[in-house]
Each structure stands twice: as C-alpha cells, then as structure tokens.
Amino acid sequence: SATPATLSAISNRANHGVLFKGGAAMEALSTMTELFTDKTGTLTYGEFSVVEYDLPEDYLKEVVYMEQQSSHPIAEAIVSQFQHIPLDKVDQSEPVEEITGSGLIKGELRIGKPSDFIEYANIREYTNKSKEGYTMVIVGEKNAIVGYFLLADQVRREAVQAVSDFQKEGIKVTLLTGDNEEVAKKVSDEVAIQSYASSCLPEDKINWIQNSQKEGEVVGMIGDGVNDAPALAHADIGIAMGSGSSVAMETSEVVMVKNDLNKLYDSYKVSQKLNQVIR
Numbered sequence: 185s186a187t188p189a190t191l192s193a194i195s196n197r198a199n200h201g202v203l204f205k206g207g208a209a210m211e212a213l214s215t216m217t218e219l220f221t222d223k224t225g226t227l228t229y230g231e232f233s234v235v236e237y238d239l240p241e242d243y244l245k246e247v248v249y250m251e252q253q254s255s256h257p258i259a260e261a262i263v264s265q266f267q268h269i270p271l272d273k274v275d276q277s278e279p280v281e282e283i284t285g286s287g288l289i290k291g292e293l294r295i296g297k298p299s300d301f302i303e304y305a306n307i308r309e310y311t312n313k314s315k316e317g318y319t320m321v322i323v324g325e326k327n328a329i330v331g332y333f334l335l336a337d338q339v340r341r342e343a344v345q346a347v348s349d350f351q352k353e354g355i356k357v358t359l360l361t362g363d364n365e366e367v368a369k370k371v372s373d374e375v376a377i378q379s380y381a382s383s384c385l386p387e388d389k390i391n392w393i394q395n396s397q398k399e400g401e402v403v404g405m406i407g408d409g410v411n412d413a414p415a416l417a418h419a420d421i422g423i424a425m426g427s428g429s430s431v432a433m434e435t436s437e438v439v440m441v442k443n444d445l446n447k448l449y450d451s452y453k454v455s456q457k458l459n460q461v462i463r
C-alpha cells in the first residue's frame with residue numbers, strides 16, 4: 185500500500201488536474217525512460233475545422249448523416265460545420281460501420297483517409313489537391329471517389345514546452361499517429377519532437393511500445409482515442425487526456441483532467457523526488 189508521502193503527492197497532483205490511480209502509477213512514472221504520444225487530441229487540440237471541401241450537396245448530406253455515427257474529432261467537425269443542412273432524402277436505414285483503427289466509415293458511402301482509397305482509379309486527381317499539413321478526408325462510392333475535405337487542427341500551446349522538457353531529461357519522445365506522413369512531419373517539426381511514425385493502426389502503436397520494452401525501456405504512452413486504448417494498456421504508464429474517450433481513461437494509469445501536458449512533466453519531477461526520498 186502507498187506511503188503517506190505517496191498519498192500526499194497523489195492528492196497534490198489531483199489538485200493540479202493529474203489523477204494517479206495509485207502509488208504504483210506514480211512510482212512507474214518516476215522510472216519512465218521513453219514516451220510515445222498520439223497526435224490528434226493529445227499534441228493537438230483535436231478541434232478540427234473544415235478549410236476546404238468539394239462534394240455535391242446530396243453526398244454532403246449523406247456524409248453528415250454518416251459522420252453523426254462517429255465520435256472522432258473529424259466527424260464532430262464535419263457534423264457541426266454543416267449542421268444547418270437539412271438531412272432530407274438521406275436514407276437513414278442503411279447501417280453505418282466504423283472500422284476502429286483505420287478510421288474508415290462504411291455505409292452508403294466510404295469516408296476515410298486517402299490511403300484507404302488507393303485502389304480507386306481517380307485517387308490521384310484528389311490527392312493532388314492535398315495541402316501540406318492538412319488532414320484530407322476522401323469520400324467514395326463503390327467505384328469512384330466523389331469528393332474530399334481538407335481539415336486543420338492546431339498544436340496545443342503547452343505541447344512544445346512539455347516535449348522539450350522531457351527530451352532534456354533524456355527521455356526519448358516519439359509521435360505515433362494514424363494520420364498521414366505530411367501531417368506527422370509538420371506536427372513533429374512544430375513541437376520539435378525527435379521522431380515520428382505515421383499511418384499507424386492500433387496494433388502498430390502496440391508494436392512500437394513492445395519493441396521498446398524488449399530493449400529495456402520503461403514506456404509511457406499518452407493518448408485520447410478509442411484507437412489508443414490498446415496501446416495505453418500495453419504501456420508501463422498509460423496516460424489519458426481528460427478530453428478523450430472514456431475507454432482511453434479506463435485503460436490508463438494516469439488521467440490528465442485538464443489536458444495540460446506541462447502538468448505531466450511537473451508530475452514526473454514530483455514522482456522522481458518522491459522515489460528518491462523513499463529509496
């Protein structure tokens with residue numbers, strides 16, 4: 185069981201919006217040697233806005249209806265930006281399926297990232313419209329792509345300082361994202377993060393973590409999405425953003441209620457001091 189000093193540190197951290205689920209979590213954080221981080225909602229606010237789109241009105245209605253079934257930040261942005269459009273004539277009986285991990289939404293249409301549409305003959309015509317740093321969403325019918333969206337998100341103000349602080353401590357920080365190479369690179373540059381891996385499926389995130397663990401690293405992972413939950417569970421210290429999905433919070437040892445990454449660094453320093461005292 186936790187010592188009085190540990191309990192007091194846990195309560196102090198809780199006052200700063202960082203919830204530790206027990207003394208073991210605080211001890212684990214003090215020994216962390218490597219940190220993986222998700223992008224959307226974690227290093228960024230996860231508050232997208234549609235900056236450009238091209239899609240016939242009937243398809244747009246169908247997309248809004250389908251995205252209403254998804255809780256991804258991209259879905260929320262599309263639904264809220266086009267909420268004024270009446271969804272008449274949309275067949276709401278057609279089932280909508282969300283492929284967890286790849287982010288593909290399937291129903292009357294297919295909605296997802298360009299890499300899910302490489303077998304479509306007219307994909308080039310659309311990827312040519314992508315702009316560096318924007319997330320592209322493609323809308324396809326059975327055999328042809330019918331439109332696209334470009335969305336923008338912003339890096340969290342505290343992310344740059346927090347990542348720099350961890351890297352100065354000798355902790356290797358790596359971005360793991362389901363998003364494309366260009367966006368991964370742009371965010372890595374903006375946050376000055378040492379390395380990144382793009383187009384990651386949930387199992388790819390797990391692989392990165394397990395490979396580091398095999399090399400003897402004590403691995404932390406920060407994330408917020410349903411698709412991060414398996415990786416958060418495999419990490420030595422899973423850290424969930426409070427703004428994220430409940431499954432991410434349930435599978436993590438630490439919950440960042442206020443989403444402030446600087447508070448995570450402060451907590452890391454507190455955990456180290458505590459363990460020096462105990463040892």
Ligand code: ADP
Nearest residue numbers: 223224254256258259286287296297361362363
């Ligand atoms: P990250 O790892 O950066 O948090 P995700 O794994 O959540 O990103 O999503 C990966 C990609 O899948 C997104 O960049 C987006 O292109 C696509 N995607 C996910 N959910 C949706 C959705 N509801 N609608 C359209 N595209 C989606």
Ligand code: MG
Nearest residue numbers: 222224225409
């Ligand atoms: Mg995310």
